Amino acid sequence: MPEGDTVFLAGHRLDEALAGRTLLRGQLRHPRLATADLKGRDVLGVRSVGKHLFTRFSGDLSLHSHLRMDGAWHLYRPGERWRRPGHQVRAVLEVPDRVAVGFSLHDLELLPTDQESRLVGHLGPDLLAADWDDGHEAEAVRRLAADPDRELGLALLDQRVMAGVGNLYKAEVCFLLRVSPWSPVAAVDPAEAVRLSRKLLLANAWRPEQSTTGELARGRQHWVFERTGRPCFRCGARVRAGGQGAGVLERPAYWCPRCQPGPIA
Structure with missing residues (x-):
């Protein structure tokens, strides 16, 4: 399972690539989320909490993902060949010049942004929290x-x-x-x-x-x-x-x- 610093870096890179941009494509290839379409939503930011990632969208909506043992988020340029097979893809978030692809994301959930604590409220203090004191x-x-x-x-x-x-x-x-x-x-x-x-x-x-x-x-x-x-x-x-x-x-x-x-x- 990835360490907290790996998840932190993944979140930072996703935030740099997506935040402040509008989704041209927002597909979630997960049985419970197959009908969800995020296209047209603005990406407000990506934050990590321990080993959890939250991608926040306009309309008070967040996408929660956990990498577990084999999950990963990759960033590509439009048209660039993906480095892992298509059957492992669980999420595709595309903005004008970047494509974020989530592979083998076993834990994937859409929820209101103000309910993120429901998934991470039980955690101890995040060692990489920006406001650590x-x-x-x-x-x-x-x-x-x-x-x-x-x-x-x-x-x-x-x-x-x-x-x-x-x-x-x-x-x-x-x-x-x-x-x-x-x-x-x-x-x-x-x-x-x-x-x-x-x-x-x-x-x-x-x-x-x-x-x-x-x-x-x-x-x-x-x-x-x-x-x-x-x-x-x-x-x-x-x-x-x-x-x-x-x-x-x-x-x-x-x-x-x-x-x-x-x-x-």
């Missing part, structure tokens, strides 16, 4: 610290605690805090965990590359994420991986057994 930080810290016995990795992934962290940043935050992903929340300073999560997301919010090490060279971008069996950049021990969570919520966890003491899978 001390109040947002305090609320995220409160939510993270509310269950001190919970595994830190699972708590970081919980969008109800704070919105935006995915499996990549879960692994990297745990490494930088020097605890295993299975360590309890009580093993760290929750305020430090929140600040670090926001810092890493912000560092990558305006580019497609995601680096937590400060390097962009291939194989040097992450401390432990997807580096199973390779030497830790800090101590040289072999990075390990194991499953964390249960059922559909299970995700791989990566850690250095020497740099990150604590419980393991």
